[in-house]
Amino acid sequence: MTETIAGEIDAPRTPADHARSLVKHAVLIAVSLLMIYPLLWMIVSSLRPTEVIFRAPGLWINELYLANYSEGWFALSQAFDWYLVNSLIVVSGAIIGNLISCSLAAYAFARLKFRLRGLWFAIMLMTIMIPIHVIVVPQYILFNAFDMVNTFLPLVLPKFVATDAFFVFLMVQFIRGIPRELDEAATIDGAGHLRIFGQVLIPLMIPALATTAIFTFIWTWSDFFTPLIYLTSPDMYTVPVALRSFLDATSGSNWGAMFAMSIVSLVPMFLAFLFGQKFLVKGIATTGGK
Amino acid sequence: MSAISELSKLRRTGPVTPEEKAARRKETSHDNKAGYLFLLPWLVGLFVFTLGPILASFYLSLTDYSLIQAPNFLGLDNYERMLTDDRLHQSLKVTLIYVGVGVPLQLALALGVAVLLNKGMRGLAFYRSVFYLPSMLGGSVAIALLWRQIFGTTGLVNQVLQLLGLDATTGYVSDPDYALWTLILLNVWTFGSPMVIFLAGLRQIPTMYYEAAALDGASRISQFMRITMPLLSPIIFFNLVLQIINAFQAFTQAFVVSNGTGGPSDSTLFYTLYLYEQGFTRFDMGYASAMAWLLLAIIATFTAVNFLLAKFWVFYDD
Numbered sequence: 001m002t003e004t005i006a007g008e009i010d011a012p013r014t015p016a017d018h019a020r021s022l023v024k025h026a027v028l029i030a031v032s033l034l035m036i037y038p039l040l041w042m043i044v045s046s047l048r049p050t051e052v053i054f055r056a057p058g059l060w061i062n063e064l065y066l067a068n069y070s071e072g073w074f075a076l077s078q079a080f081d082w083y084l085v086n087s088l089i090v091v092s093g094a095i096i097g098n099l100i101s102c103s104l105a106a107y108a109f110a111r112l113k114f115r116l117r118g119l120w121f122a123i124m125l126m127t128i129m130i131p132i133h134v135i136v137v138p139q140y141i142l143f144n145a146f147d148m149v150n151t152f153l154p155l156v157l158p159k160f161v162a163t164d165a166f167f168v169f170l171m172v173q174f175i176r177g178i179p180r181e182l183d184e185a186a187t188i189d190g191a192g193h194l195r196i197f198g199q200v201l202i203p204l205m206i207p208a209l210a211t212t213a214i215f216t217f218i219w220t221w222s223d224f225f226t227p228l229i230y231l232t233s234p235d236m237y238t239v240p241v242a243l244r245s246f247l248d249a250t251s252g253s254n255w256g257a258m259f260a261m262s263i264v265s266l267v268p269m270f271l272a273f274l275f276g277q278k279f280l281v282k283g284i285a286t287t288g289g290k
Numbered sequence: 291m292s293a294i295s296e297l298s299k300l301r302r303t304g305p306v307t308p309e310e311k312a313a314r315r316k317e318t319s320h321d322n323k324a325g326y327l328f329l330l331p332w333l334v335g336l337f338v339f340t341l342g343p344i345l346a347s348f349y350l351s352l353t354d355y356s357l358i359q360a361p362n363f364l365g366l367d368n369y370e371r372m373l374t375d376d377r378l379h380q381s382l383k384v385t386l387i388y389v390g391v392g393v394p395l396q397l398a399l400a401l402g403v404a405v406l407l408n409k410g411m412r413g414l415a416f417y418r419s420v421f422y423l424p425s426m427l428g429g430s431v432a433i434a435l436l437w438r439q440i441f442g443t444t445g446l447v448n449q450v451l452q453l454l455g456l457d458a459t460t461g462y463v464s465d466p467d468y469a470l471w472t473l474i475l476l477n478v479w480t481f482g483s484p485m486v487i488f489l490a491g492l493r494q495i496p497t498m499y500y501e502a503a504a505l506d507g508a509s510r511i512s513q514f515m516r517i518t519m520p521l522l523s524p525i526i527f528f529n530l531v532l533q534i535i536n537a538f539q540a541f542t543q544a545f546v547v548s549n550g551t552g553g554p555s556d557s558t559l560f561y562t563l564y565l566y567e568q569g570f571t572r573f574d575m576g577y578a579s580a581m582a583w584l585l586l587a588i589i590a591t592f593t594a595v596n597f598l599l600a601k602f603w604v605f606y607d608d
Contacts, residue, residue, distance in 0.1 A: 024406055025413070031403065032420045035479070039424070041446060042436050053439075057449035105332035114325025124332070125296055127340050131539050131589060133565055134582040137350060137575050138343035144357065161335025168332065169296075193324045222430040224542040229570055240431040244546055247435075255439055262432035273426055277419060280426070284483055285490030 046259035053255050065256070069264075072257035075249055076242055077234050080261060083242040087221060090155050090238055094220040095213050097159030098167055102212060103205065105162045106171030107197045111183060127165045132225070140229060154230040155223075155238075159216075167212045170283060174208035175201060211283035214276035218269055239265045294528050351580035356573045368580035378581070380556045381564040384470060388560065389537040389592075392477040397529055400481040404488035405518065409497070418486065425482035433476070434546030438463055441472045463547055466557035473558060476543055484529040491525035492518070520605040527604045531596050538589050541566070561585060 013021075045053045049065050073080045108114070109121055143154040162168055178201065186196045202209075224240040231237055234245065243265055246258050273280065326333075351368055353361035372378050403421060407414055427433050440446040443461035451458035462468040495518065503513045519526075541562040544552065552559030552567075565585070569578030 028403075028406060028413075028417055032417060035424055036420055038436055038440060038446070039427070042432075054444040055449060057446055057453060101331040101335070104328045104330075108325050108328035108332075112321045112325035112328060114322045114329075117325065120329065120333075123336070127336065129535055129589075129593070130340065130344070131535070131582070131585055133539065133562060134347055134586045135340060135343035137569050137579050137582065138346035139339060140570070141346070141350075141357065141575065142338075142343070158335060158339045160331065161339065162332040163335045163339050165332075193328070197328070218426060222427075224429075224431055224545070225566075228545075229566075240542075243431045243435065247546075247549060258435055259439075262435055265432050266427060266430065269427060269430070273423065281418065281422070281486055284486050 042259050043263060046256065046263045048256060050254060050256040053259075068256035068260035071254070072246075072261040072264075075254070075257055075261075076245065080242070080264060082235075083237055083239045084264075086152075086236065087238040090152050090227075091217055091220045093152065093156035094159045095216045097156060098162075098164055098212055098216045099209055101160050101162035102164065102167040103171055103202065103209065104197075105168045106175055107193075107201060109168065110172045110175035111180075111196075111201075112193070124165050124168055128169065136225075136229065143230065149230055150232045150236055151230075152236070155220075155226055164216070167215070170211065171205065171208050174205060178204050207279060207282070210276070211279040214272055214279055215283060217272050217276075221269055221272075294531055295524065347579045347582055350576050351583050353576045355575040355579075357575060358573075361576065364576070368577050369584075371577065372580065372584065377556060377559065377564060381552070381559045381561045384552075384557065384559055385538060385540075385561040387470060388474060388477070388540065389534055392474040393530070393533045393537050395474070395478045396481045397484055397526070397533060399478060400484040400529070401488055401522075401526070403481070404485045404492060405514065407489060409493065418489065421485055422482035425480035428476065428480035429542055431542060431546055434543045437472060437476055437543065438547050441468070464554055466555045469548070469554055469557045473540075473543055473547065477537065477540070484533060487525060487529055488522065491522050495521045523604045524606060527596070527600050531593055534592055534596070535589055538585065538592075 040059055041057070044059050044061055045056075046068055047061055047064050047066070048056065049067075076083075105124075109117065109124070139154070139158075140149070143149055148154055148157075182200055182204075183196050186200050191199070222240060223238075224244070227238045227241045228244075231241060234242075237245065243258075243261055246254075246261065250257065350361060352363060352365060354364050354367075355361035407417055411417075424433075441462035442448075443459060443464070445462075447462065448458040448460070460468065462472050499517050499521075500513055503517060508516070539562055540560055544558045544560045544563050545566075548554075548558045548563075550563075550567075552563045561581070562585075565578050565581045568574045568581060
């Protein structure tokens with residue numbers, strides 16, 4: 001914001017500047033509206049009887065129709081809160097796993113000198129780019145052999161061994177920005193690596209850890225492919241898979257209820273977006289997420 | 291800054307003298323144990339969940355495996371089968387159109403809007419959030435369901451067109467001529483994340499370049515072509531590589547919109563959808579593995595070509 005003021009003081013604005021800026025804002029507002037119109041329309045539609053959805057492109061509501069929410073909530077074999085809890089279990093596990101395992105690996109890559117570090121680091125970077133499809137079949141066979149299909153373990157266990165290398169990289173970059181003098185001072189005070197990691201770096205890494213937690217939350221919450229493969233019984237479904245099964249359960253006709261539950265499924269993501277925006281933008285800008 | 295530039299940096303480290311090597315080794319020795327201890331979880335993950343599966347996947351691609359009986363070694367049969375598999379060809383065509391049209395459109399829009407949102411602009415934070423929101427939600431099932439309705443026979447798009455007096459009754463998602471394009475549009479709609487990366491890159495360009503160019507009387511267009519484009523080219527390259535890799539792996543939207551079939555008439559049969567069908571509904575794990583390897587080869591080729599072409603248009607400051 002201070003930038004704006006400084007810029008305006010430097011360069012007095014001519015009428016032509018004003019006109020140009022007005023046009024620009026008009027274009028941007030038009031694009032913005034086009035961008036979020038479908039989302040607003042979905043919220044509004046979730047509060048309308050299904051018959052009205054089919055003939056109302058506008059955003060005005062005559063009366064709040066909340067029946068979609070109660071109907072959608074109980075449309076599947078379990079009430080919707082069941083799936084929310086399933087998702088919450090998976091997401092919490094994934095966040096805890098990523099925070100622990102990725103920060104440990106990042107500390108090693110950023111601060112410790114060990115044999116073949118450069119090689120392992122290069123391998124780590126390359127694993128970021130491997131499509132999941134190449135490894136999903138053998139992984140499935142592996143989890144199947146250990147009788148873990150239709151449990152949450154295939155969704156959570158890999159996170160505890162830092163398979164999301166993207167976050168390792170993000171944290172390595174972050175640690176590189178923390179002055180080494182801090183570690184050295186702690187070493188002189190007699191601290192070992194575990195204490196330097198836990199007591200010096202972890203507190204300083206809060207922004208990177210928060211970015212990781214928020215991205216993990218959003219990506220795991222909306223992940224569809226992995227739960228689709230591993231969770232076979234409806235009782236184990238996470239929110240996206242449950243939402244998809246709405247199509248079969250209501251043969252794709254009850255749009256009101258479907259939109260209502262879609263909104264419910266998006267609320268946690270939206271909240272994460274709202275509170276994590278600062279971190280999301282920074283994290284995405286420095287490392288380029290999805 | 292990014293994983294991609296980091297990778298190219300690794301290659302660039304020059305030869306090391308024997309003295310330096312010895313010094314490095316001496317320094318290295320006492321951290322070895324701690325280093326590997328901290329790295330242990332990642333190493334386990336690498337071998338159990340990444341490298342192991344990659345090797346296994348390659349072996350499986352040479353077999354006939356249905357999960358019930360032991361794999362049966364076939365040699366290159368699965369790869370030969372691909373040559374005559376019409377649905378595989380269709381899925382490749384669909385995916386290539388999706389990548390070839392969707393990614394450039396998405397990046398062009400991302401760049402355009404990022405340039406409009408220049409430094410010190412009023413409401414930047416607001417616009418950035420609004421444009422970023424769809425790309426954060428875009429991969430979710432909820433949005434795919436929304437898309438299914440919007441482009442359905444009685445969907446929002448037709449409602450608006452009818453309001454404008456047009457006789458619009460096409461079900462875009464159920465018409466093989468349009469279905470893929472609605473998914474491309476969904477991808478373009480999520481231009482927010484490359485846009486945020488472009489914005490960060492634009493912030494790195496010193497304003498004095500533009501000031502100097504303005505003094506010389508350069509027009510906005512020539513400023514864009516001669517300053518913005520070259521200085522932003524590493525970021526454009528990064529976004530291009532990343533979005534191509536992502537687009538090849540698109541799955542959720544096509545799965546939900548076509549209810550898992552890739553229909554109508556295979557018009558949205560993304561490669562990943564067909565791979566899922568072979569592996570996890572037919573349990574033809576051998577063929578699915580071979581398909582995964584073809585996908586890896588295609589993505590690797592695209593990425594390598596990108597890196598080779600980068601020499602001609604990506605401009606590094608250092």
